[in-house]
Amino acid sequence: MLSAAIGSLALAILAIAGNKSLAIKNTLNFYKPTGPLSGVTTVAIFVWLLTWLILDRRWGKRSVTMRRINTVSIGLLVLSILLTFPPVVDRL
Amino acid sequence: MEVTLRSFWTLVHGMGFGALYLLACSGALMELYRYTASSTPIGDTSSEEKFLKIYLITMAVLAWTAVLTGAYVIYPWYRAALPAGAKDLALFPQRLLMSSPSTAGWHALGMEWKEHIAWFAPISITMAAFVFFKYGRDLKNHRQLRAGVLAFVAASFVSAGVAGFFGAMLDKYAPVQGGPTIVLSKGESK
Numbered sequence: 001m002l003s004a005a006i007g008s009l010a011l012a013i014l015a016i017a018g019n020k021s022l023a024i025k026n027t028l029n030f031y032k033p034t035g036p037l038s039g040v041t042t043v044a045i046f047v048w049l050l051t052w053l054i055l056d057r058r059w060g061k062r063s064v065t066m067r068r069i070n071t072v073s074i075g076l077l078v079l080s081i082l083l084t085f086p087p088v089v090d091r092l
Numbered sequence: 093m094e095v096t097l098r099s100f101w102t103l104v105h106g107m108g109f110g111a112l113y114l115l116a117c118s119g120a121l122m123e124l125y126r127y128t129a130s131s132t133p134i135g136d137t138s139s140e141e142k143f144l145k146i147y148l149i150t151m152a153v154l155a156w157t158a159v160l161t162g163a164y165v166i167y168p169w170y171r172a173a174l175p176a177g178a179k180d181l182a183l184f185p186q187r188l189l190m191s192s193p194s195t196a197g198w199h200a201l202g203m204e205w206k207e208h209i210a211w212f213a214p215i216s217i218t219m220a221a222f223v224f225f226k227y228g229r230d231l232k233n234h235r236q237l238r239a240g241v242l243a244f245v246a247a248s249f250v251s252a253g254v255a256g257f258f259g260a261m262l263d264k265y266a267p268v269q270g271g272p273t274i275v276l277s278k279g280e281s282k
Contacts, residue, residue, distance in 0.1 A: 001240050004219040008212050015208045033168030037207055041163065048215060066236035074243050077212070081251070084208040086201050 002069050003055050005076035007048020012083035014040040019089060093279060097271035098169050102263060105166055109158035110256050113213065116151045117249035120217075123147065124224070124245060128231040128238050141228050148221035155214035155252070162210065162259075169268050170203070185266035195265050202258035210255035216248035 018025040018036040028039025082088050095103070123144055170185045181188040189199040220241045224231065231238045 001219055001223070001237075001244060004215050004244065007215055011208060011211055031164070034163050035171060037163055037167065040208070041159075041211055044211070045215075066234065066240070070236050070240040070243075073240060074247075077216075077244065077247050080212065081209060081247070084205060086204045089204075 001073045002076075003048055003052035005073040005080070006051045007044050008080035009076050009083075010047040011040060011044035012080040014043055015084060016089055016092060020092075093276045094273050095276060096269050096273055098166070098268045100274055101161065101165050102268045105158060105161045106256070106259050106263065109154050109161065110252065110259065113151060113154040113158055114249070114252050114256055116147070116154065117245065117252065120148060120151060120220075121242065121245050121249065124220070124238075124242060128229060130232075137229055145221075145225060145228075148217065148224055152214060152218045152221050155217050155248070158252075159210050159214055162255075163207070166268055167207065169270070170262075183270045185262070185268055188266040189262070198258075198262055198265050202262055206255045206258040206262070209251045212251040213248040213255070216244040216251070220245050220248070 014024075014028065018028050018040055025036045028036040028043070030042055031038035127140060127144055172184055172186075174181070174184050174187045178184070181191055186199055186203070189195045223237065223241050227234060227237070231241070
């Protein structure tokens, strides 16, 4: 759950970065017909899966406090949704 | 009755994968809650659990197929660069929307939000499906985890809803069209 939230936040941050910087926008242009969206989503999915793997290795057999993880995960997901909303992005 | 190849793919993406995913969301929320929160004993749990697992996997497949066809099949047609001297914008939906102040917002707000928020749906539902595969009915004993999973499924519903709404509106004002024509049926003259 936390890795899904981190992956979502990575997507939102990369989208903003691509929007604000031409160099990042060009770097994220993995597939020309789709443009920077291809890089934004590919990198975000990679971040999500890598975080998932790392967290599974670290916490897989441990008992963790779900309340705090829930709060952080849902908070990050809501933040991600807000950071993809164009009027919010334009104010940054 | 005919449809162009691009319109056909837009239909498959929106009405096939997207709309089906949205329809499935409410069922997933209800069924996940009922199966993992109900205190009363329910019937044959193994067959119900198997059904819900298949249901969630199907949703994940639908969500991923929707965003992948959207980003890699339809979006390139939507954002196609306008050749020098082109006057007919019908084959260039993004340019068509941006050519008028009354429709520019559908791109600036609608597509700009849709193209990113849509991806939260497959990420969230894949996580929910994985957690359900791992815990099954035992989620009943993990209240916090269950609440988190339900919140993510709800967020995936909202994300897919936003993407679906703007997808429908964008297609209304600047439909993705062109390519070979597919004849669905030959009309009879009256």
